[in-house]
Amino acid sequence: MRYTLLAVFAGAAATLAACSGGSASNSQTPARPTPDQTSLLPQTGPAPLKPGASPQAGCPVDAATLEKALAGNEQLAAAVQLGTGLTDVSCAKDYATARTEGDRATVLFNYDATRKMWVALAGGPKNACDKAPAEIRKELKNCG
Secondary structure: HHHHEEEEEEEHHHHHHHOOOOHHHHHHOOOOHHHHHOOEEEEOOOOOOOOOOOOOOOOOHHHHHHHHHHHOOHHHHHHHOOOOHHHHHHHOOEEEEEEEOOOOEEEEEEOOOOEEEEEEEEOOOOHHHHOOOOHHOOHHHHHO
């Protein structure tokens, strides 16, 4: 009997606590977003860094970022067939390479630290890496 009475009392206390908070529609202040809702809010300020990225260098970089850089160089974008996108991304220091799906050309990119953006430098089936320093070419897998 004692346990039953405690259970009833605990249930009543929980009900009273839930009711005393009121509803959000009666509140004068707006409800704060939950953590799930904050991910849907518009982002402001600089883009978040990827794990392992530093604000002074461009690596690591993803294919979507490099595709935007390639689109920014209209002449180079017209010279290589992007196809369904860039693959096989390789990054070393402030240089990156990727392969196009269309004609399997290699595209060389450089991170411009002043403008904080990637720039497409060269592309093609051969010699795309010639604009990168020799020590960097050794580190980029698509320059071999």
